[in-house]
Amino acid sequence: xxxxLAQNLCGLYKTYGYQQYSMSKFxxxxxxxxxxxxxxxxxxxxxxxxxxxxxxxxxxxxLSIIKNTQTQQQMLQKICYxxxxxxxxxxxxxxxxxxxxxxxxxxxxxxxxxxxxLLLAVSSLKQICENCVLDxxxxxxxxxxxxxxxxxxxxQKKVLDAISHKNSHELQNICxxxxxxxxxxxxxxxxxxxxxxxxxxxxxxxxxxxxxAQFRQLLTALENAGADCINVxxxxxxxxxxxxxxxxxxxVEGVPTGILSGGQYDGLMKKMGRTGKAIGFALxxxxxxxxxxxxxxxxxxVLYYEACAPVxxxxxxxxxxxxxxxxxxxxxxxxxxxxxxxxxxxxGNEVRLLENDA
Amino acid sequence: MKTMLNVALPKGRLGETxxxxxxxxxxxxPALLEKSRKLTFENPxxxxxxxxxxxxxxxxxxxxxxxxxxxxxxxILLEYQPDVxxxxxLNVGKCRMxxxxxxxxxxxxxxxxxxxxxxxAKTYYAAKGRDIDIIHLNGSIEIAPILGLSDVIxxxxxxxxxxxxxxxxxxxxxxPISARLIANKASYKFKTDAIRxxxxxx
Numbered sequence: 001x002x003x004x005l006a007q008n009l010c011g012l013y014k015t016y017g018y019q020q021y022s023m024s025k026f027x028x029x030x031x032x033x034x035x036x037x038x039x040x041x042x043x044x045x046x047x048x049x050x051x052x053x054x055x056x057x058x059x060x061x062x063l064s065i066i067k068n069t070q071t072q073q074q075m076l077q078k079i080c081y082x083x084x085x086x087x088x089x090x091x092x093x094x095x096x097x098x099x100x101x102x103x104x105x106x107x108x109x110x111x112x113x114x115x116x117x118l119l120l121a122v123s124s125l126k127q128i129c130e131n132c133v134l135d136x137x138x139x140x141x142x143x144x145x146x147x148x149x150x151x152x153x154x155x156q157k158k159v160l161d162a163i164s165h166k167n168s169h170e171l172q173n174i175c176x177x178x179x180x181x182x183x184x185x186x187x188x189x190x191x192x193x194x195x196x197x198x199x200x201x202x203x204x205x206x207x208x209x210x211x212x213a214q215f216r217q218l219l220t221a222l223e224n225a226g227a228d229c230i231n232v233x234x235x236x237x238x239x240x241x242x243x244x245x246x247x248x249x250x251x252v253e254g255v256p257t258g259i260l261s262g263g264q265y266d267g268l269m270k271k272m273g274r275t276g277k278a279i280g281f282a283l284x285x286x287x288x289x290x291x292x293x294x295x296x297x298x299x300x301x302v303l304y305y306e307a308c309a310p311v312x313x314x315x316x317x318x319x320x321x322x323x324x325x326x327x328x329x330x331x332x333x334x335x336x337x338x339x340x341x342x343x344x345x346x347x348g349n350e351v352r353l354l355e356n357d358a
Numbered sequence: 359m360k361t362m363l364n365v366a367l368p369k370g371r372l373g374e375t376x377x378x379x380x381x382x383x384x385x386x387x388p389a390l391l392e393k394s395r396k397l398t399f400e401n402p403x404x405x406x407x408x409x410x411x412x413x414x415x416x417x418x419x420x421x422x423x424x425x426x427x428x429x430x431x432x433x434i435l436l437e438y439q440p441d442v443x444x445x446x447x448l449n450v451g452k453c454r455m456x457x458x459x460x461x462x463x464x465x466x467x468x469x470x471x472x473x474x475x476x477x478x479a480k481t482y483y484a485a486k487g488r489d490i491d492i493i494h495l496n497g498s499i500e501i502a503p504i505l506g507l508s509d510v511i512x513x514x515x516x517x518x519x520x521x522x523x524x525x526x527x528x529x530x531x532x533x534p535i536s537a538r539l540i541a542n543k544a545s546y547k548f549k550t551d552a553i554r555x556x557x558x559x560x
Contacts, residue, residue: 235543
């Protein structure tokens, strides 16, 4: 099912001009050392290559794409991928191989490109589950607000951390200590709603700044395109050294964490010596395992046969059932069952329906 | 049909205090207070399903979506840093995280710190630029400096009585602790109104 999803998504991205990019499993460890803060975790699977170089099993795809494509600001590079990355599991579990599907749009990125990426994020979520939410926020707006309030360095970090946890009471404490009015930040932490209801409030919080005008333009365009699952929520916080514009996180019903994550990351492009902007997102299909809808039948039919049944009879029965279009698993009577739609029993030459599992 | 919220409550004294808050806010479930071995309690009209959970596990249930919301002490949240929303300070279960030890002990080069909260201890001393040796214990932490296992302890202090009775005292206060209402991030997206309503009424 995940394979099918990966294929569908890359197919979708290609219809918008994205080219699928295939990459090596390994990169030089140095690439990740130089950009540690961009990664989710600083634990990386490394090994020494035959020529003595310290290599890493990719923990991330975006860095490889930027490194290996020489994008400059006059070009528009649209790349999609379906790769495995290697990251440590939660709570001291060992490293795991995780599927990552995503896209990057780099170079001459403008408001339309950003809109298109958001639209693709929404479409990706809808392919998985009709009941989905895309949280949208803007690091440029946040940055401007915090600077205007005179909040820098450690205090800024604390504020962003509190906002990411919707921790209004902590924000009150921080603002009290820093001697600034908490109202704007508390309002931001609490915010969670459809663009139509939230946008008017944002004017009061940020003022009429260019970033807000762009934000509004994008959200309105998406709403007009029928993207009804968009939610404005500033608890989506990404590292401001890398992310300077719109950032977003996608959720589907039935999965307790976000499954899609993305944003505009001009800061990273600059750090890696590229001119031009960039926006992209990544989706982690392995997280869908827990979803109810994923639990499909493993096989259409299980055919039980007695120990004395001749091989030819079993073969004939299996053949007949397969001709009817079923996936069949023939197994000796009394052995364990796969999840199946129907169970059958071979008695002599006759195939009898046992019970319906559907 | 009202949206059902799964609420993880910490087993014990704090949990019972917290339940009273929920009950008074309009989310009662009287069956919960009866002495029984039942683990889950529902009130479909109020739209809540409560269950008792070991206090240090509340964050796990909420983070993994088995509970939509829950109540956990700030000590647990600081120690395990679960990826959840912290929606309110319930102002109950108040105590403090502190460094305690014998008041007149000479301080060794590398401070030996016994604690149930290794991450909190590490962060606190790292911010002070102090090198420490962490001894991770699971209970009766006060014994450690008495037996010479450690120089100090990092632990929760309520009245300070246990410390005093053992000749120890609070040397430094790290952070005040209280019970917090936490929510699963995904649940917040799909059950926004229900979660907001219950948060505001507490």
